[in-house]
Amino acid sequence: MEGSAPRRTRIQQEKRELILEAALEVFSANGFRGSTIDQIAEAAGMSKPNLLYYFRRKEDIHETLMQRLLDTWLAPLRELDDIGDPLTELRSYIRRKLEMARDFPRESRLFANEILQGAPRIKPMLEGELKTLVDEKAAVIKGWMHAGKIARTDPWHLIFSIWATTQHYADFDVQVRAVLGTDRGGDGRFEDAARFLEQLFLDGLKPKG
Amino acid sequence: MEGSAPRRTRIQQEKRELILEAALEVFSANGFRGSTIDQIAEAAGMSKPNLLYYFRRKEDIHETLMQRLLDTWLAPLRELDDIGDPLTELRSYIRRKLEMARDFPRESRLFANEILQGAPRIKPMLEGELKTLVDEKAAVIKGWMHAGKIARTDPWHLIFSIWATTQHYADFDVQVRAVLGTDRGGDGRFEDAARFLEQLFLDGLKPKG
DNA sequence: CTAACGTTTGTCCAACCGGTCAAAAATTTG
DNA sequence: CAAATTTTTGACCGGTTGGACAAACGTTAG
Structure with missing residues (x-):
């Protein structure tokens, strides 16, 4: 203790x-x-x-920052619950994660920096607390699949893809803005992203038969 | 010149x-x-x-490295062509990008590092060469949409989501492996990822009606 | 007021870091 | 071979960085 x-x-x-x-x-x-x-x-x-x-020490600042970060960072996933409608639940998880990328880009980049360098300071947490949480939520998602509420697929990689697509808008912000240009790269880009991601995760790219 | x-x-x-x-x-x-x-x-x-x-100078090494990187890094997108079947074309683009994350993770991380810090050394390239290339390919994709070959959505954000989901397996490798654990985090993880991403991008998560 | 305690600052240091330089060693050329 | 050229090295330098420290300053409680 x-x-x-x-x-x-x-x-x-x-x-x-x-x-x-x-x-x-x-x-x-x-x-x-x-x-x-x-x-x-x-x-x-x-x-x-x-x-x-x-x-x-310099490290003490970083450590304190990281500890605080992790709590708030994983909050959206913790909220993912078995209560409501599965698709709605996933949709609002994606929305929340995207809002965090929009409202807390510095936190996202701090986290990305740490992972990129091999997570020297938080690896135990990833293998312990984080893995436990993800396994738990993966089980919930698996339940939805067995109940036929959502398509059968890999819950872990599903979670990864949600993390990747949403955090991308914080971590790779410079690139996103450069590619979209001045007109489409403004504040509206998060709404465009939200619309796109919702469609991607719900329907994919196949044309409506 | x-x-x-x-x-x-x-x-x-x-x-x-x-x-x-x-x-x-x-x-x-x-x-x-x-x-x-x-x-x-x-x-x-x-x-x-x-x-x-x-x-x-130290910077000269970094600059040389970055120049070489960019050519190979964007090769898969350049190959995206109007020739074959759109869905097949997109599927193989995703597969190629995922293979690059698997085979060249250091290159991916080098690039990620640069973007994370605000792309101080390659911003002009992002706004010039990269934007031009992406705009061009977005036009191709838009053509597919108008022809009813794939669902209508935002081509730019589609490209972002492919980048994000594939590069995630290189840039956040430590986290991916930590969460998957020793059994599922081995070499097979890229095949699992490939299967998942294919399903996600083609069909999304809605259960088959 | 004054003693105790909390806060701030200037000075200093040792380690590190990017980069220089002249001279030695190795290699190529004639 | 010997001269010219390329490669390697050790010593060195100025600037930066993380951090220590004691002294000065401010605040609060008795």
């Missing part, structure tokens, strides 16, 4: 939040090794030694 | 290849800023000054 959370003064809480916000900005844009404490300190409006008073 | 390629001795050609291979390994694992010349030199089996004799 972890030790209890250390008591913090009001200033400590505020400043730590400020630093984490700044670090999210910097880390997500430059990666861990590509970011310097000075950059984060400047973005947080304080001096480097001052920042190091609140977080003793 | 570019100047003509400089003449190189046999040793220069060999050593430059050796360096590029080593750099691909290092850059794709650590990103540009996260990699050091020393790491690349060691992976290439030579000293740092020796490496710098063949590439004057």
